[in-house]
Amino acid sequence: MQSTAREFPLRARRALDDVQLREALAKAQDGFVGKRQTSIDAFPEFEALRDRGKAIKDHTLAYLDVYLEQFEKAVIAAGGQVHWAESAEDAQRIVTGICQQAGARRVTKAKTMAGEEVSLNEVLETAGFDTVETDLGEYIIQLAKEPPSHIIAPAVHKTRQQISDLFNTHHHGGRLKTALREVPELVDEARQRLREKFLTADVGITGANFLVAETGSIALVTNEGNADLTHTLPRVHVAIAGIEKLVPTLDDAACMLRLLARSATGQDTSTYTTFVTGPKRTGDPDGPESFHVVLLDNGRSRMLGNRYREMLRCIRCGACMNHCPVYGAIGGHAYGWVYPGPMGSVLTPLFTGLDDSRDLPNACTLNGRCQSVCPVQIPLPDLLRDLRRQQFERGLTARRTRWVLAVWGAIARRPRLYHLFTRLGMGLLGRLGKRTGAFRRLPFASAWTASRDMPAPQGSTFQQLWKQRQRDAR
Amino acid sequence: MMNSTRERILAKVRRGLEASGQRSIAMAHAARELAYGEMPSPRQPWKGNATERFCQRFEAWAGTWQRLSRVGEIPMAVQALLGPEDFVSVAPHSLLRELDWPSQMAVNHEAPADCRLAVSVADAAIAETGTLVLCSGPQSPTGLALLPETHVVILRTETILPDMEAVWRHLQPEPPFPPRSLNTISGPSRTADVEQTIQLGAHGPRRLHVLLLGEHIGEMSAGGI
Amino acid sequence: MGDGVDRVALFATCLVDLYRPSVGLASAELLEQAGYRVEVPEGQTCCGQPAWNSGDTRRAKTLARQTMAALEGYGYVVVPSGSCAGTLIHDYPQLFAEDPEDLGAAEDLASRTWELTRFLVEVAGITGLDANFRHKVCYHDACSGLRGLGIKHQPRQLLGSVDGLELQELPNTEICCGFGGTFCVKYPEISTRLMDDKLDAIRSTGADTVLAGELGCLLHIAGRLKRNDEPIRAYHIAEILADMGDQPAIGEGDD
Incomplete structure (x- = not known):
C-alpha cells in the first residue's frame, strides 16, 4: 500500500470534522476498552501473563534464525512449502506465481495485515484474479474501496447506514427502498454472498497470528470462521506472515492466545482458533492439495539489530489504538498506511521512511496508555520519542x-x-x-x-x- | 533465486542478532528453559469440575448442550434438532457409523456445501474457555464444523481437559499430531463488524450443540437451550 | 531526622516559576508544615523535558547536567509536577544510559526525587491539613504522574483532609486531556478535541472546580474553559492543600 502519511495534518483535520466517523469511533472505543477491562478484571494474574508474553517474544526474537529454520523444516515435513520474501515485491511475485500456477480464477482472502502491507489485493486484481475479502469488515471496506482503519476491526469507521448503502449499491444495484437496515439482515446478506465465493474459490489466502516452530503450524484466530473456510475449501492455501510471528512451541502459542484474545476483543478466546499444519493428508476428506507459507521480512530483520527489536514483539491486537486518545479522535485513515495508531506510528516510519511520515512520531501526547495496555509491554512512547530524536538529528524536525x-x-x-x-x-x-x-x-x-x-x-x-x-x- | 533470498534473510537476521554462525535448536531450547520455560503460563482460575466449567463457559458462548446416557441415544437427539426439510451430514467416524440411524433420516457421510445439520465427534475440549477441539482426519472432515447451519458435536466428558496445554499433552502421543487442521471452537460463528454489535452466524454455523456422553455431569442435564 | 535528610530541595519547574509561583509557595508551605527545611536551589531552570521529548538530546543533556548539579546533595528533591518529576526519575537515566560519567549522578538524583503529593503521603506521612475549601471539585489525573509514577490515591487521600471539600470522580480519568507538551501547539485541532471531551467529563461531575497536580494540563484546561466563558475554576492541588484557594484561579483576572 502506498503511504499517504505525508498528508497527516490535512487528513486528521478532515477526520475531526466527520460527524459519522466521530460517532463510530466513540462507540467502538468504549466497547473495546470496556470489554478488555472486564476480561482482565476476571484474570488475576494478567500482569504475570504480560510478563510471560514479553519473555516468550524476546526469547524467540533472540533465536529467530534458529526458530525460522526449525519452522521451515517442520512445514516441509508436513508436506508444505516455505517461500522467503525479502521485500513487498518478492511477496507479491511469490503469491501471484502460486495463483497462476494453480490456474486460479477466484481467490478468497481472510484478513491479513502482512497482506495489506504488501498490497496483495491490488496486485492480485491487476493480475486478473477475482479477489474477495471474506472477513465481514474487510469485505465492507473492499466494497467501499478503502484501506482498513483498524487492524482488528477494519470497518470500525463505518456506520450501519453507510454499510446499508454500500450493500444496496453493490448487491442490489441501488434498488432497495429501505435506507437503514438491521444488523442481522446485513450479516445474513453478506453470509449468502460470500458463501458462494468460498465454494468456488481456487486459492485461499490467510495471514497467521502465530507460527509455531516446533510443529510448523500456523495459528489462525477469527470469530467469523472465515479463515477456516478460506484454508479448507480451495485447492491451494497460502499463508503470508512476518518473520516475527514465530513462537517456539504450542504451549507458547497457548499463552500468547490468552493475551491476544483479551487484549484485542476482551474475549478469553476467539470463537475459532485453528492450527493448520501442511496440506490435506492421505485419507482426509477435505482440505487443500497444497499449502504454502510466505515468510515476509520487508525490513523486519533490520529492526532486530537496534532498539526497535522491541516493536517486533507486537502481536497485532489493536489495544494500543483502542486506548489512544489521538486515534480515538481521528480514526485510522489519517495515519496514511496499513498500521494506524501508536504501533503504526512506530512501524510506518520504519517501513516507509522517516521522511515520508514526519508527523506520525509527533502526533502523540506521550500519555503512555498504549504502553500500559500493550500485552507484550512494548515501550511505544519511548520508541516514538526515539524516532523524534532521529528526526531531529537528520534535520527533519519542523523549523x-x-x-x-x-x-x-x-x-x-x-x-x-x-x-x-x-x-x-x-x-x-x-x-x-x-x-x-x-x-x-x-x-x-x-x-x-x-x-x-x-x-x-x-x-x-x-x-x-x-x-x-x-x-x-x- | 528463492534460496538466495532465504540465505540473505537469515544472514540479516543473524547480523541483527550478532549471532555468529549456526546455533542449534538445543541451544535455543536451553535458553528458553532458563528464560521462562520452567514456569507454566498463568491461566484463568476456575473452581469445580472440568465438565461443569466447560458447560458453563460453553453456554456463555451461546453454545447449547444436553446430556445423553448412552451412545445409542445420539440419532434421536439429532432428529429432535432437525427441521422438516433438513438432511444430515454425519462424520465418517466409527462411533457414528455403527449407530442405528432411522431410515426416514437422510444421512450422508460427506460434507456437502448445503447441508443444514452436521454431526461430528470432538477429540477433546478445554474447560478453561468452554472450547471444543476437533482434529481433521479421515473420520473428521473440517467442513462439517463450518458449512452447516447447525453443528452437533459429540463430546465425551473424560476428554474435557483443564486447558489448551493439557490438550496438547493428551493429543500429542497419537500421531499424526498435529493434524492438517486442529480446530478449537467456542460457540457459533459470530461477527461484530457492523457497529460492534455481536451477531451470530457470520459465516459458520448459527447454532452449535453438544451431546455430552459420560460421567461427571452432576445434577445438570442440559443447558443454554 | 538527621541533618541532610530533612533538607528538601524544591524543584519548582519552569512552568510554575514563570506562570504560577503560588504553586511553588504552596508546595514549600506544605513541606515546611510537614517538618522539612525547604531550599530552592538557584541553579534550577528547566529540566529539559521539552528538548528530550522533541528528540533534541544534546540540549536535553545540557539542561539535565545543570539540573543534576543544582540538586546535588539534598536528601530529597520534591517536584510539584508528575511529568517533570518523571523526567528526573525516568528520563535522565535513559538520557545518560551510554554516558558512564553522568549515569551515576542521574541514577542518584532519580532515587532522591519525589512528586509532591506522593512525597507528602509516602515519605512525610502527613495525616492532617490546615485547609478548607468549600467546593465541589474533581481531580484530573495527569498521565505522566498516573502511569509513570503511580500517583492516584495520594492526591485523593490528601484532598480528603481538606475541610469542606467534596470530591467528585471524573469519568474516563485515564484519558489524556490533549496537552502533551508541544503536542498542543503542533496539533491544536486534535488537542482541542481531546480537551473538549475532557471538559464534557468535568461538567458531568457537577464540580465547580477542577484540580490537578500538573500545571501544563491546568493551563490547557483553564485556557479552554476561559475561551468558552465557563465558570468552572482551575487550581493546582498544592494551592488548595496549602489553603490558598481564595486567590484568583488559573486564568482568572481581577475583574
Missing part, C-alpha cells in the same frame, strides 16, 4: 520547533540570564493580563490561542517571590 528549542535552550542553560528574562517577561505579561487573567491572542502563540485562551502569569517568578520570602523571614 519552528528547532528555533523555539534553540532560543529556550540558550536561555535555560544560563540561570542568571534565565532569571533576568523571566522576571522581565513575566512582569510584563502579568501586568498586561492582570485584569482579564488570560489572553485571547498573543504574538507567536497563535497555535495555542486559536482555540484556547492563554492564562496570564501571576506577574512575579517563583524564584523572585522565594527570595523575597527568605529576606522577609530574616
